[in-house]
Amino acid sequence: MRGNMIKDDEVETLGEQLYTRIFPQHSEHAGKLTGMLLELPAPVLNRMLQDEVMLATAVEKAVRALEVDLHQEHSKTTSREEDDGSVSSDSLGEQLFNLIDVYNTGYSQKITGMLLEQHKEAVLKLLSDPEQLEKQLNTALKTLQQQRAEETDISDTSDGEDAESLGETLFLQVEELDPLHAHEITGMLLEMDIGVLRKLLHERHLLEAAVQKAQSALGS
Known part of the structure; x- marks a missing residue:
């Protein structure tokens, strides 16, 4: 890795x-x-x-x-x-969680649960294949981010629209700094308070620092 x-x-x-x-x-x-x-x-x-x-x-x-x-x-x-010859589900879950947690997505527990729904052989393959793990992790992360956006829209329309608008603007700015990991980094930054996000959008040096920190977490 x-x-x-x-x-x-x-x-x-x-x-x-x-x-x-x-x-x-x-x-x-x-x-x-x-x-x-x-x-x-x-x-x-x-x-x-x-x-x-x-x-x-x-x-x-x-x-x-x-x-x-x-x-x-x-x-x-x-x-x-x-x-x-067997590996317990608990042991697999712990190993998988520790690998996923390195990416600092903010959804480690949920993503681990999603990936553990596969057959044991598929999970064992993820533990030994970092590229496959990262691919499935990113897919699960996008699914969770979409679900979260939908829940936000339903629970509070005005706040939801505000967050969605911020998310789109943030994504465009992050994409300029790191096109390859823009989705993952934006998802990580959207974990912050809306007030902090607005500050990032208005002060470029703060955004660059936040993106660098997210890149480190992703191991890029």
Whole structure:
């Protein structure tokens, strides 16, 4: 899944900086957490080291993933005795959720539920095929965004129209900055309050910063 392979000397430098930042709060697993974050592309890691909120979010997700791994390790012996060749639905769901959560769509739980409706073989394929996962994730995200837009229109027509108008204007501006991921980024930004969105539309530098943050979350 790594977009840019990081050189060995760069890995060492980034690893040292990450370890230093992670150790005070997570001394017991600092090494493992650092290793997990080093799987991300170098530009994302550099941005993360300059953005405390982004780093804290990434560490939190890594901690959750590590807890899942440790839990699975602990329960592997008993579950394998019962059925050596099967993977439980709960385990699949946790693994899938952790992968989807990296994209920071704001709909991780719902998208996981949608993708888990497939056959177990199809879900297992998603866990080992990042491109297929991203494709299905984007399809599910668009479906959820359409549903949300429809619900907003029904619940409050004036607010719905306002949000729809903002969404269209926002999409056009985001498309200029990142045509490839305009749909996903717009969906992420629409999670913000309407007041904040209006500010983004009037102050270009704020919009550019928000788009960059969303790009980092998408791993682009």
